[in-house]
Amino acid sequence: MSPRPDISKDSTVELLTAQGLKIVPPNLIEEHPQAKLPLVRLTGSPEEIGAEHGTKLSDRIEKAFELYRTKLFAQWTDASLKATSLAFFERIQEFSEPYALELKAIASHARRELWEVVMLMSRTEILRSSTPNECTSVYFKESRILGQNWDWVEEFENLAVIFDVTRQDGFRFLALGEPGFVKIGLNAAGVGVCLNILKCQAPTGGIPVHILLRKVLDSTSLNEAYHAISAAERATMSNILIADDSGKYFNLELAGNQLFALNSNEVEVNNVVVHTNGFLTSKGEKIDFPEETESSAARIVRAKSLTSTQCGRHEADMLKILLDHEGNLPICRESEKIFLMVLPMELYQRL
Numbered sequence: 001m002s003p004r005p006d007i008s009k010d011s012t013v014e015l016l017t018a019q020g021l022k023i024v025p026p027n028l029i030e031e032h033p034q035a036k037l038p039l040v041r042l043t044g045s046p047e048e049i050g051a052e053h054g055t056k057l058s059d060r061i062e063k064a065f066e067l068y069r070t071k072l073f074a075q076w077t078d079a080s081l082k083a084t085s086l087a088f089f090e091r092i093q094e095f096s097e098p099y100a101l102e103l104k105a106i107a108s109h110a111r112r113e114l115w116e117v118v119m120l121m122s123r124t125e126i127l128r129s130s131t132p133n134e135c136t137s138v139y140f141k142e143s144r145i146l147g148q149n150w151d152w153v154e155e156f157e158n159l160a161v162i163f164d165v166t167r168q169d170g171f172r173f174l175a176l177g178e179p180g181f182v183k184i185g186l187n188a189a190g191v192g193v194c195l196n197i198l199k200c201q202a203p204t205g206g207i208p209v210h211i212l213l214r215k216v217l218d219s220t221s222l223n224e225a226y227h228a229i230s231a232a233e234r235a236t237m238s239n240i241l242i243a244d245d246s247g248k249y250f251n252l253e254l255a256g257n258q259l260f261a262l263n264s265n266e267v268e269v270n271n272v273v274v275h276t277n278g279f280l281t282s283k284g285e286k287i288d289f290p291e292e293t294e295s296s297a298a299r300i301v302r303a304k305s306l307t308s309t310q311c312g313r314h315e316a317d318m319l320k321i322l323l324d325h326e327g328n329l330p331i332c333r334e335s336e337k338i339f340l341m342v343l344p345m346e347l348y349q350r351l
Contacts, residue, residue, distance in 0.1 A: 026038060026039035026162055027039065028041070029056055029057075029161065030056070033059070034158075036157065036158055037160055037161065037162060038161055038162070039161070039162045039164055040052075040053070040056055040057065040161045040162065040163050040164065041164045041165075041166075042056075042163060042164070042165045042166070043165075043166045044166075044167075044168055045168045046098040046099070046101040046102040046105070047101050047102070047104075047105045048105075048168075049102055049105070049165060049167070050101065050102035050103065050104065050105025050106040050108075050109070051105045051106075051108070051109045052109075053102075053105070053106045053109070053110075053180075054105060054106040054107065054108060054109030054110035054111075054112075055109045055110070057110065057161065057179045057180070058109070058110040058111060060159050060161070060179035061106075061110045061112060061117065061120070061179040061180050062110070062112070063159055063179070064120055064156070064159055064178060064179040064180060065112065065116050065119070065120060065180075067153070067155050067156070067159075068119065068120065068123060069081075071153065071155075072123070072127060072153070073119075073126065073127075076126075081115070081119055081126075082113075082115040084119075084122075084126060085115040085116070085118040085119040085122060085126075086114070086115050086118065087205070088118055088121070088122040088125070088205075088208055089103065089114065089115070089118045091205075091206065091207055091233060092118070092121075092207065092208070092211055094233075095207050095211065095232060095233070096211070096215070099211060099214065103117055103118060103121065106180060110180075117180050120178065120179070120180035120181060121180060121181045121208055121210055121211065122208040122210075124197060124208065124209050124210065124236060124238065125204040125205065125206075125208055125209070125235070125236050126204075128199075128204045128237065133151070133277065133293045133295045133296065134150070134151045134152060134196065134197055134277055135148050135149060135150055135151060135194075135195065135196045135197070135276070135277065136148060136149055136196075136274070136275075136276050136299050136300075136303055136321075136322060136331050137194035137195075137196055137239075137241050137273075137274070137275050137276075138272060138273065138274050138303065138307075138318060138321055138322065139194075139241060139243045139249055139272065139273040140271075140272055140313045140317070140318065141247045141249070141268075141271045141272065141273065142247065142271055142313050143313040143314065144243075144244075144245050144246070144247055145313070145314075145315060145318055146186070146192040146194060146241070146243045147194075147318045147319075147322055148184065148194040148195075148196075148241075148322065149322045149323075149331070149332060150176065150183075150184070151333050156178060159178065159179055160176065160177065160178055160179075161176075161177055161178075161179070162174065162175070162176060162177075163175045163176075163177045163182050163185070165182070165217075167218075171187070171188060171189075171218070171220070172187065172188045173185055173186065173187035173188065173217040173218070174186055174187075175217055181210050181214070182210070182213065182214055182217065183195060183210060183213060184213065185217055186217075187217050187218070187219070189219070189220045189221060189244075190244050190245030190246075191216065191217075191219055191220070191221065191222055191225055191242065191243075191244050192242070192243050192244070193213055193216040193217060193225070193240060193241065193242050193243075194240075194241040194275075195209065195213060195238060195239070195240060195241075196238065196239040196241075196275050196276060196277050197237070197238055197239075197277060198237040198238055198239055198253065198254070198255070198277060198278070198279055198290070199237055199277075199290070199291040199292075200237050200255050200256070200279070200287050200288055200289055200290040200291065201288040201289040202235070202237060202255050202256025202257070202258070202287070202288050203235055203256055204235045204236055204237070204256070205235040206232070206233040206234045206235030206236060206257065207232045207233055207234060207235075207236075208236065209236045209238045209240070209254070212228075212229050212232060212234075212236075212240065213240070215228045215229070215232075216228070216229070216240070216242055221244070222242060222243075222244045222248055222249070222250065225242050225250070226242065226250045226252075226261075229252060229259070230259055233257075234254055234256075234257050234259065235256055235257055236254050236256075237254060237255055237256070238253075238254050239251070239252065239253050239254075239275050239277075239280075240252045240254065241273065241275060243273075249273060251266075251267045251273055251275060253279055253280065253281050255279070255286075255287045255288070255290070256288070258286065258287070260279075260281040260283055262280055262281055263282075265282075266280045266281060266282060267280055269304045269307040269308050270307055270308050272307040274300065274303040274304055274307060275300070276295075276296040276297075276299045276300045276303070277292065277293065277295075277296035277299075278290070278292030278293075278296045278297060278300065279292070280300075294329055295329040295333075298327060298328075298329035298330075299329065299330075299331050302324060302326060302327060302330070302331055303321055303324075303331060306320065306321045306324060307321065
């Protein structure tokens, strides 16, 4: 593996978009505050990163909170949501004091109560009763290309952003995120991460999965990322695909406090790793009542079919899979299509 290059904060990040499959420079949020999927640059200490985050995204955080509160958490009282969110914050603070400081700064500078921002960060665990019907992730081992689409609530199409974060020590990552927290992306060490939400009857309440994703983005190696997740207090249901620029990966399924590291027979077709929103572990009998939607089952079959007949291993091949519209339950669902992320693992050289 070649030495890591210096990364200039003045470089323009190139993002693939589904519209015409063009490569376009993102708009800086300071210059285009209403742009779809703008670039948000955050730099410094946890408090400074949080302060910039809260200031630059205050309007989007307000809209995101109202959307979750009225559309997805309508059955909750404010008192219950507040108590649940603050319980998550206590666990986050024990897990990582810097993340806790960042969350406090986001809330303060966005003029929100702390529990409201933590609610956004913990939405996956709070929404545990919802049946996932969302994403497809793919990793080309040979060409080191990692990608996924993100199908979520349509109203978030105008709220999501690209975070370009440089820590105080100079370490940098690029990630797709919702207002208030980062989600999936790639860092300057060549480590990338994707997420597929799963469902079973195991209890939730550990470290929110989006905090675990952030820990991956802050990791300098694949092994560091894996050990951080395996050592954490987990009580969530998700598939986390971590891959690097050497062709190695960990494909993890979380079911409550259980962790299953999937083997190649469970997730690979023709040297390509695929996953949707259903458990693939051969140890499924150890999971309490795993569930999968028809959409997830159809998408994994279709993705494996496209992978098994595909000769190329280029970004265009990844796009053909993630933008596929075949069938009644396609990989790319136009009615709720949000965004597509395709990350060549050498992308850190472009940052």
